[in-house]
Amino acid sequence: MSSRKQSLVRLVLTVCLLALLAGIVNCSGEDAEKLFQQGIDAMTANNQDEAVIWFKKALQQNSEMALAHYKLGEVYHKKGDIKLAFAELNRAIQQDPKLHEARKELAFLLVENRALDQAVNVCKQYLEINGDDEDIYLILGNSLAYTRKVDEAVDILKKGQTIYPDNTTLEMNLAKILVIKGDVAEGRSMMEKLAAREQDNITIQIALAQMYEKLERYDLAVMTLEASKEKFPQNPLPYFSLAQLALKKNQPENAKTIILDAEKIGIKDSRLYRMYAMISHRQGNSEDALAFFKKGVDVATDETRTVNQMILADYHTFLKNYKEAQNILESIIAEDGSKKKLKSKVVELFMAQGEFDQARTSVDSLLKEDSSDARGHFLKGLMMMQDKDVAEARKEFSKAKELAPNAAENQFLYGLTFMNESEQISITEISEALKKNPNLFKARLALAELYVKKGEFQQSLDELDTILSRQGDTDKLKKAIGKDADIIKVRALRIAILMKMNKPEVALEDAKLLVKTKPSDSAHIFRLAEIFYSMKKFDNALPLYEKLRLEKPESVKLLNRIVGVYMLKKNFERALEEVDTFLAKFPGNGTATVIKAKIYISQGHTDLAENVLVPEAVKGKDAAAIVMLAELCRNKKDNEKAVIYYKKALDLVPENVGIRMQLADLYLQSGQNSEAIESYENVLKVKADFLPAMNNLAFLYSEESKNLDRALELANEVARKLPENPDVADTLGWIYILKNVYSQAEPYMQQAIGAKPNHPVIMYHMAMLRYGQKNQQEAEKLIKGAIEKGLTGEALIDAKETLSAIIQSNERLFAATVEKDKGNADKAIVMLEEIQKSEGFNCEAAAYLGMLYAEQSKDITIALELAQKAYDTQPDNPLMADALGWVYYYQGSLLMAKQYVEQAIEKDEKFAPAHVHLGAVYIKKGEPVAARKELETSKSLKLSASDEKRVEKLLSELEN
Template sequence: MAHITALYRKSVSLLLLFLLAGMVPLMALIQQDAEALSLKEEDRRKFDYFFYQALNAKTQGKYDEAMDLLQYCHTLDSTNANVLVELGTFYNVLQDKDKALTYFRKAVRYDASNYYYNMMLAGLSKELGLKQEVVDIYSALAEEHPGKPELQFELANAYADNGELQKAIDALNKLEKSTGISEIITLNKYRLYSLMNKKEKAFDEIQQIIDKNPADPRYLILMGDLYLEDNQPVKALDYYEKAQLIDQQYPALILSMVNYYEKTNNKTAAQTELQKAITSSSLDVETKLQLLTRYLGILQQSQQDLKQANLLFETLFVQYPSNSQLNMIYGNALVLQGDKAGAMKQFEIYAKENPTDPAGYDQMIRLALAEEDLKKIQEITTEALKHLPQEPQFYFYLGAAHYQQGNYEKALHVFEEGLKNAIISNPLLESDFHGQIGDLNYFLGNKEAAFLSYEKSLKLNPQNLSVLNNYSYYLSLEKKDLDKAEQMSGITIKAEPMNPTFLDTYGWVLYEQGSYFMAKIYIEKAIEYGKENPSAEVFEHYGDVLYQTGDKEKALEYWKKAKELGNASSKLDKKIEAGTL
């Protein structure tokens, strides 16, 4: 009724103004007001309909549709906080953080008391490094919601991030009064006092929690660790000894004592402590594995024989016969000892027990690569792909093994399967896949397909040097797009000016362009930097260049050298026999 009365008063006052001005008749004015009211109601209904449609689309994963609907809702009502937050969330996911921030700020402006909107704005502001804004938001929220202790904690963190350390401590003290002494508050206060260089106050905070929990060794060990970190080993030992009186076999205490012995350069005592702990029955297997890894590290650092750890492994295998993590650690230890066959056996056991973990196969491949055992690589990767068809590295190694053995069609199939089935999140790796497919297609005579693959590869990684080199070289062999070939090859020799393969390619592209003297310079460099591993192809190229530059006798000499090395071109015998190109 009040709303109608107000509207009536508004209509009457407007009517008087219009009548005084000699304008609109009464009925026309009443009709105009009614139409305006009806339009607002229609817009509101329209807004509600499209907003719920947007939420529906979002729930169904139709994000483009949801975004369009939300944008339309925003045109209907640009002050609606629900829409503003939804749009902000979309832009946040799309990594358009500035736009998301604008929408979140507007949402809070139009619905300032909404707790969740403020929290979202605070989170994004923190991510964007807007430290004072974060302080302001949490400060207001903490005042408005005194029953939410977590806000005091967030406010303390915000103050600390903003460099207001004392205010951060004050916020934590306020929180501590309402919740009591707790580990997380105490440790934060310790950290803040340490940053303020108030060490005594920092240590007093830890002592406070020790006094509250005198029978708990954790806090004594923590105090010892903090003193050790502060280069006060005598005080650290005092607290460790107090912890020993409570529980001598406490796992964290053993680790801390090892740290103490290492810090005080008493490696023998550290080893003894570790050996005792690993063979004891009081610790769980995870802690023992952690200690065992630490023990191996100490042996390595002090350059002792790692074989002395093998007895500990045997003890643990008896205690935990089905723990395959032991096999992985032992395999790595055997690799360091030079026992590759023993290591391979351990990794095989691990892979058999954990067929969906790539780590075991990866370690086996590493060993097989060191031995250049292509058949073993095929065997490992084939087995791995039965269980892990989404892992790209196994396609790559299997394809490369077939490639090295000249099985080009098999290799091509493997790389193509890899592109189809594997999850390749790294564009550099995907570029390498296309590069290998390009090489294989070229060897199989599919030249246009090869060049297409090279283009795809370079789109993903324009600095893929092996692809740039091969693509430019094969273009030169086809006497095609030589300017493009020179440009690509030029990138490789700038990146690696002493790489003989890249130098030879660049020289050969220049040769095909008719720049014989420049070609001679680069191919001479290729020969110079490739002394350790001379190439028949490079020698033959050099012979061709020498012939074109007028040194026919020396050309023949290099053609003959190329023949001695083997794997030269089919035209080489004719060149030698005729002494001419």
């Protein structure tokens, strides 16, 4: 084929391809328009779900179709899908800023959802881009007023009224806002003139009455509303407003009469019936309330029927008529497909009825249909929590939190899932939830309880006080406590915290309030008695305990308290009488027998106590009696018998951690470390996170110098839970010392000795740390201090051995320094090298040896290594700094020499060798005046014979 012919073919193909593409584009455009129109038709037929499908299809064909985004947003708005509506309307505006319908729809959406600051911005953009609109002026003015920008609101409404002088709504709202601003005369005059001019407009007449009510001119408000009743005899609004006014004046019966009068003349209005129902509810007449809520549904219009049905369903739920509520919600969903969100409420009702299988099935179906249903994920999370599947619950709450980030309850329950893993994460998440909803009672109470677990009592108290402060004044609070068990729980927890904080006087006021509110509640009375008891106000406590005993004569707890009062009052005879009377009524009560034994023990009659307890031990039924016998044996130093009794008690209550700890502690105190280790390990088998057992076990393993890895694991866990405890820090530090990891031991031992500077064991452990760090001078001082403070046992033996080794080392070091000071450098070097060889490393010996190596022109590198290591080990010792500087002097590094020698003087200005060495440095640097000053200073201090010779030699150098 010729090239010309080929070119022609290519041209034809290109033209055809372009034509085909053009056809496709035109086809796509036509399809998008058709699909959009079908969406409009579906909207007209009130088929919202179908409309959504068509608009989405149109957007698939043309994603830049602003009108489709607008209409989709409008449908979502009607369906109540706020987030989706907001997104689509925003897209429409972005694609076509002049699409005023979309911006106006967005303004309405924002106002309805109380996003008033955003509404203000959207309205201002509308006026700037799309021009004037009376609805926009009204929305903007009201939004500004609600966001407390009243002056700007007045200006906007005045401007709108100027442009639209016939718009009575603008004028009416302007009058209201003038009153809010404080321009009462102007606002009232404007409203009165408007009402006089628009006598056939009931909305304006009602607005005038509401203004009078706000200004507390109730007479004028009633007169205006009565006139409206006459003029609009079949309109429910005047009756509704009159009933509201009666309620405001605390006249509920009058309000009900007004509503019934309206009904008598044929006015059947759902709002009036709902008001009547609420009044009846507040009066405690739930039957009447339910009847009127039902009437509200019966007379509702098509537009208000669903709302009234939902209110009725909520009231059925309140009355625990869950089946009736479920039937109503299911009928709403069946009638209106746009109410699918109510399915989550149906799930809640299944849960309330205990039909958890049905609830699970329903929530799974709901999430399969719509995985973006935040409430569905929340409810599934609740079910997972009920099944104790915390990991799955956390996933569901996390999803709910992601889908509804502003829902405080989602974040609260998400945080709650961390309670047993990380209290801090729980606290952080719940605190964030409370920022979103400060009134979320359960979250604040949970936060208070978390702070109690952490021992942060004041923070817990602050949260509880916040809860109580939100309940209003004292009278309202008393009523709330009377009706609300949760508030009682708050008060009870507050009392418990105050008692832990040793503030019984403050707790007493809360306890009295609870008793005053519910005088017959035994728990409140007992709490009050306990506070009096702790305050040693026994005459106040005793009558309360005795009053409670009339209700519960079999209560051993009350017997114990009553006996305790008499014992503290030294009335032992009456105490015994109380127990004997109780045992006569309830013979064979082991706990009462234990109480009797305690009375004998308190008087020193241990033999009588033993006589009482032995029969109980023989029966082998009461562990408390057997444990008390064990303690009696222990006090008599009969540890062997005590062990038998403890073990017998454990046969009865093998899970009792307290008894296991007593047995382990007995072994520990009697020096039976192997048995103690086994017993503490048994405690941890029962309660794996029991900190006292973990700490003692870590200590024992370290004392035995075996299984140090297990000791470290236990000690680290205890330290994580009790980071401020000095004993825990000491145990952990000691384990690191035994493992020769001195850098890790340092911070823990510093913490321990900082808190307990005179504790002999901690002083000994710190001494061994310093000894391990080759700081013998500090180690010696600490060991002597520990012995003086009463160090005992194996630690004392080890301390004395270490002290003996340090003394011997010091003697050898002293002998070497004597030779050095005499000028016998070679002999001193041999002696110092022997010390280093026998001890591994001795700081002072290394310092002297480094200086001698330098002075005797031996290996300067080794000299520097020795001096540097000595300095690194004891940086605060002037000898080490001076030695390092002197070695640098011989190396020829005068700058480094001066730095370290001056550092030695800073640490101890009376350290004579450093002044000598600094003088030598200044001579080498050519600074004779400074050199002479340092050398003269050294002569005024204590110098060795060899240093005296060096000073004279250096001074003679200066003379020459």
